[in-house]
Amino acid sequence: MDMNLPVIAGTISTTIFALSTLPMLLKAFRTKDLKSYSLGNIVLANVGNVIHSVYVFNLPSGPIWLLHAFYLVTTGLMLVWYLRYERRAGILKRFQVKTTVSEPISQPIPHPHAPVHEH
DSSP states (O other): OOOOOOHHHHHHHHHHHHHHHHHHHHHHHHHHTTTTSOHHHHHHHHHHHHHHHHHHTTSSSSSHHHHHHHHHHHHHHHHHHHIIIHHHHHHHHHTTOOSSSSSOSSSOOTTTTTTOOOO
């Protein structure tokens, strides 16, 4: 196989870009907390990736195909996770029972001027 400088550079950069995304994916998967992410950004990234696929997959196969396929999968995962976890968090937040200070007291409160009886 003839490996020239552009293919080597593409392979190295593809690996670096993919590795740079993994910490974000692992944290999102582990914590299931995606409220700091923008739904608009995730949706636009997915739409852009799908449209960009027309261009990329008409290029000769190479590292760019791997990188673009990786981006398709990761932005898709982020969209699915965002919709699943943030929607669930929003539903739980709306139906969360709030405790109040006026809970029933188990022992009666003595009157301040009542005599104290020792047992």
